[in-house]
Amino acid sequence: MIFKILAGDKQTKARCGELRLGHHSISTPVFMPVGTQGTVKTLTPQQLKETHTKIILCNAYHLCLRPGEQIIKQLGGIHKFMGWDGAIITDSGGYQIFSLSGLTRVSDKGVEFQSPVDGTRLFLTPERMMQIQNDIGADVIMPFDECVPYPCEKDRASVAVKRTLEWAGRCLTTHKNRQQTLFGIVQGSVFRELRIECARNLVEMNFEGYSIGGLSVGEGLLLMNEVLDYTVDYLPADKPRYLMGVGFPVDILNAVERGIDMFDCVVPTRNGRNGCAFTGTGRVKILNSQYKEDTAPLDQTCECYTCRNFSRAYLRHLFLTHEILGLALLSLHNIFFFQNLMQQVRESIVNGEFRDFKAAFLSRQSD
Template identity: 85%
Template structure:
């Protein structure tokens, strides 16, 4: 992996760069749609390409449960299995293991839990998670980490940081596929000293990139931005920074302002499936009665397939009729909107006008 910075905003920490992986070149800041099970819900890979998406996120934990890494490996790797020739990043699933499964026992060695699919008892270790991700074959992979909920006692968060650091080192040692880029994950909840301690120890291990995990879990925008303000300062300038699980457009802009390069979130597709569209003038809830006879497109400034071809009235009709096409069309629009937003952010940084871009964005959203 090669990462280079192309421009830095003079008034903030915002930066524009290029991330070169083994077979892909990606402009940053970048948004990565979430395809947990190896699919961006309701969209085909071809539709996704039309949104100018270059990289997606899948979840190794979910994929090892079903269909299993063996099937993916025998199919020629994750790219071929899901029919996506863009870049892929896999999350190790630390967050999911600790929040979504019937967790029964966690130790320094790993996590024992019950499969939410068939109830099978399972035991995941850092070494096992590296084997799974090496077999799956994504371009960028994540170490196994312990993500605590919010709120969390500082002592508990401290134990999780110690375990996260130890597991990160074990993942480094177990990582066998050198065509894949391995990031470290900074944990520590909202405790400054824990975040800094975790960042420093991970930097000593010399990861190729650094993720900031354990945010957007209920702490609110103020605390999240505060954590980013001081954590970024302890991460290397020459390595990419990835904020996991964020977010809404304003959260992304605020994080870019603080020096973040990479984002993933279910927000555009989850909102799309619920009839909520992001537009240049704010969110539209398509089921509202005011759109019953509305012949306008979702967003007059948008060039996506949905906005070029369909009215708000038609989209509302699809949702009322429980037609799957409605979910597809608004999800498609939302991802296009997010990718266009990232393009505008990159251009504003390159031109030296990021602060003005942010101010104009906020003004339009409040009109």
């Protein structure tokens, strides 16, 4: 991996860079659509390319359950398996496993949990998760970490940080595929000293990039921004910073302002499948009756395939009749909108106008 900062905003911590992963060149800040099961729901790889997507996120936990990492390895790795020649990052699935709540038993050795697929008891360790991700073959991989819910008592969060750090070290030792980039994950809930402790220790381990996990779990926008403000200061300026699972436009803009380079979230596709489109003037809920005879596109300024070819009235018809095409067209538009937003963000940083761009964008949002 090679990461270069190409421009920085003089009024904020926002920066524009280039992330090189093998033969993949990715401009940052970057938004990564989520393809949990090896697919971005309702969209083909070709459609994703048309939205200018360069990198997507898959989930190693889900892929090891189905179809299994050995099948993916046997069939040529995740890129060939899903027909995607862009870059791929895999999350270790820590958040998904711990969200199973009472179905998990956590120890320093690893996590025992009940498979949501067939109910069998499984045991994952940091070493096992590294092997799974090495076999899957993504470009960037994540260590096994312990996530905590919000709210969370400080003592509970402290135990999780110590375990996350121990597991991070074990992942570094086990990780053997040097063609893959391994990031560290900063945990610590909303406790300043725990976040700083975790960040400092991970930096000493010298990961190639750093993720901030455990946010957007109910703590609210103000607390999330506060955590980012002090956490980013303890991460190296010359390495990529990745905010995991955060993806509404206002969240992205606030995080870019604080020096974050990478984002992933299900927000654009999940909203698209539920009939909600992001536009330059706010969200459009396509099932609203006001769009019954509306001949306008979702967004007058958008150049995506959906907006160039279909009216709001037709899209509303698709959702009312439960046609799958409606889900695909809104998801396609939303991904295009997010990628176009990131392009505008990068241009505003290069031009020294990020703060003005952010203010103007938010002022046009009606919701």
